[in-house]
Amino acid sequence: MKKFSLIAMGFVLLVGLLTGCGGNANSTKGNDTEPVNKGEGNSGASVTIKMAISGSEQEQKLRYETADLFMKDHPNIKIEWVDIGNERYQKTLTLISGGNPPDILYINDWTLPLATRGVLMPLDDFIKEDHSFNLDEFYPSIIDAYKLDGKLYGLPQDLSPTVIYYNKDLFDQANLPYPADDWTQDDFITAAKKLTNPAKKQYGFILSTWNTEYDGWMLRNGASLFTPDLKKSAVDSPEALKALQLLKQIVVDDHVSPNPAEIQAMGQYDYALFRNRQLAMFSSGLWQLPGFKAEPLPFKWDVVRMPKQVNQATKAGVLSWSIHKDTKHPKEAWEVLKFFVGHEGMKLVAKYSMALPASDVKEANQIIIDSKFPVNVKAFVDSAPLVNMEEFRHPKWSELSVAINEQLDRMLIGNQSPEDTQKNMFAKMNEIMAE
Amino acid sequence: MNLKSLKIPTSMKETLWAYVFISPIMLGFAVFMLYPLSASLYLSFTNSDGITVAGFVGFDNYVKLMSDKDFIKSLFVTAYYTLGTVPIGTGLALIVAVILNAKIRFTTIYRSAFFLPVITSMVAVATVWKWLYNTDYGLINAFLMNLGLYEPPWLASDKWAMPAIIMMSIWKGIGFNMVLFLAGLQGISPTIYEAAKIDGANGLRRFVHITIPLLRNTTLFVFIIAIISSFQVFDQVFIMTKGGPAKSTTVIIYYIYQNAFQFFKQGYASAMGYVLFAIIFVITMVQLKISNRKDVN
Numbered sequence: 001m002k003k004f005s006l007i008a009m010g011f012v013l014l015v016g017l018l019t020g021c022g023g024n025a026n027s028t029k030g031n032d033t034e035p036v037n038k039g040e041g042n043s044g045a046s047v048t049i050k051m052a053i054s055g056s057e058q059e060q061k062l063r064y065e066t067a068d069l070f071m072k073d074h075p076n077i078k079i080e081w082v083d084i085g086n087e088r089y090q091k092t093l094t095l096i097s098g099g100n101p102p103d104i105l106y107i108n109d110w111t112l113p114l115a116t117r118g119v120l121m122p123l124d125d126f127i128k129e130d131h132s133f134n135l136d137e138f139y140p141s142i143i144d145a146y147k148l149d150g151k152l153y154g155l156p157q158d159l160s161p162t163v164i165y166y167n168k169d170l171f172d173q174a175n176l177p178y179p180a181d182d183w184t185q186d187d188f189i190t191a192a193k194k195l196t197n198p199a200k201k202q203y204g205f206i207l208s209t210w211n212t213e214y215d216g217w218m219l220r221n222g223a224s225l226f227t228p229d230l231k232k233s234a235v236d237s238p239e240a241l242k243a244l245q246l247l248k249q250i251v252v253d254d255h256v257s258p259n260p261a262e263i264q265a266m267g268q269y270d271y272a273l274f275r276n277r278q279l280a281m282f283s284s285g286l287w288q289l290p291g292f293k294a295e296p297l298p299f300k301w302d303v304v305r306m307p308k309q310v311n312q313a314t315k316a317g318v319l320s321w322s323i324h325k326d327t328k329h330p331k332e333a334w335e336v337l338k339f340f341v342g343h344e345g346m347k348l349v350a351k352y353s354m355a356l357p358a359s360d361v362k363e364a365n366q367i368i369i370d371s372k373f374p375v376n377v378k379a380f381v382d383s384a385p386l387v388n389m390e391e392f393r394h395p396k397w398s399e400l401s402v403a404i405n406e407q408l409d410r411m412l413i414g415n416q417s418p419e420d421t422q423k424n425m426f427a428k429m430n431e432i433m434a435e
Numbered sequence: 436m437n438l439k440s441l442k443i444p445t446s447m448k449e450t451l452w453a454y455v456f457i458s459p460i461m462l463g464f465a466v467f468m469l470y471p472l473s474a475s476l477y478l479s480f481t482n483s484d485g486i487t488v489a490g491f492v493g494f495d496n497y498v499k500l501m502s503d504k505d506f507i508k509s510l511f512v513t514a515y516y517t518l519g520t521v522p523i524g525t526g527l528a529l530i531v532a533v534i535l536n537a538k539i540r541f542t543t544i545y546r547s548a549f550f551l552p553v554i555t556s557m558v559a560v561a562t563v564w565k566w567l568y569n570t571d572y573g574l575i576n577a578f579l580m581n582l583g584l585y586e587p588p589w590l591a592s593d594k595w596a597m598p599a600i601i602m603m604s605i606w607k608g609i610g611f612n613m614v615l616f617l618a619g620l621q622g623i624s625p626t627i628y629e630a631a632k633i634d635g636a637n638g639l640r641r642f643v644h645i646t647i648p649l650l651r652n653t654t655l656f657v658f659i660i661a662i663i664s665s666f667q668v669f670d671q672v673f674i675m676t677k678g679g680p681a682k683s684t685t686v687i688i689y690y691i692y693q694n695a696f697q698f699f700k701q702g703y704a705s706a707m708g709y710v711l712f713a714i715i716f717v718i719t720m721v722q723l724k725i726s727n728r729k730d731v732n
Contacts, residue, residue: 089697090696093696096486097485113699114486117486117487117699118487201571259591260679260680261588261590261591261592261596261680262570262591264590264679264680266569266571267565267566399697402697402698406679406681406682409679409681409682410681413593415593
């Protein structure tokens, strides 16, 4: 009996494995052979390009509209959407390791980790051969962030530089002049202090735990996270220490911003605090605008560029596309990608005003400036060339990010001096980078 | 094919049908348990990143784990959680079970009330408790403020975050253990209590000398289950603190999750999973050994 049970179980297992794998292989092959044979130029043939999609309803509407416009021009190419939901990175990894990835991937900050693992197709050959495409229109600092060993693995679609949103009414009450785009870090600190009122639970600023806002403060103080060759951490510089001291001053000493744990415990987003007049200033990208337009804020407000120190660099939310290396239709995928990040696609991005177009297309940027919402919306456009996403360039960024955040947390909660923070951060980063 | 023509003996035929009937569960077990278990065991000996072809690295992952400070810290954090939840949670569950086993009015309502958190999804519970712990608007601190007591910063502090999670988890788990204890209590014959009563034993003595010893097997079971699940704590950490502040709530499963799904280290994470398995296995074995020895005495 025992033997029989083993055989039975083995059989069940085998059937399971065979149906699992076999089904998969068949379906991919079945789909692909047909369009390839027909090739391009044949108007009757139809190639389907699977493209990842995510974000708000508004954002998805923008993609649909772009796709519709594209498909009108290219009747032989059909775009099929793959919704990757909110856990974009995990969903993308699952799709890739499951062997059924979209042809065009939606990427935020993990281009390099994927490129390092050979998942993405270099775009250089397409760009070289296609004279209708001009890479020079893109901001060099962003393009560089998608390069590995000199090859380009992604093209940005939306760029949302962070600027400072501020409540004009609260500035008036504190007898402060409104900030101008050339204001300095000292001006900022002075304003934040005057705008903080513990009795009313009102903070002058919120040091965002979102993304890498802290790195913006480092960059503006002349520091950077890595050495230029990306081999070692560069946070041992005196500039980095100065930046860390500044962050500690904002959050701990002056306490003009809640600390990361308080932010977590408040359980409220910066924009909600801003709306409730509990926050006079916060740094964020364009994605706040649709919400503030749909439901107007009950006070006067505007935006201004990040305060200047050594430079006026800023961080941004970026969406980029990459082509999966195993796509069966590289040419068609490139056509789609080129259209999305081209002038037509970028003008649509500007029309929706959720982000800036990620290339310096004057006519598209003019749409944003003309919207006059808010008055100084130009601050976003002016910030775009100074966006620095240095963290995109390191393949182990997700791990480095956790290590850096741990040290920052310690300092910002008030448990660790900037000097020790710098020392620990430097050691931990190098440890990870040396692996 | 006609089964009759094969002339299979009846007993064999019955066995065959038995296998047919259990095949759905066996198939499910094979696909969702056996295969992942063996795949992750294999992965733990590779440098798999979940995407590229994995290379075999032997015991490298396990060796590296021994000197991984973050891993060791996560073990201590998990042990802290276990020590916080298991003894108190089990003790409270026993007390609640004894009280609800007595013949008081509305027991069913009380029992349901205690059991309700168990059947509620952890995600929902953790989200609500996150609000309760809110330092500015939370119900708990509002209550403490009215009493003029100290208002802890709860999830905002690296010292209070873990106690906050522990309190919530005890509240969530008490009903489950209570039901197990209730079942155990029903199994104790009332005649023993009656005999003790006649001999003049008061309520406390009856509890200490009859209830506790006779519930030993139930208690052992509750302890083992509670320890196993406390080593696997994840959901509430993920929802309430994301392992922070400053890693003070990064429990072992959360660290495994980070390595597997954020750092591209599935091989390394699998090795951690198996170390965790070994730890739980050893602890459970020790518990069983200890309880057996008592039997001999």
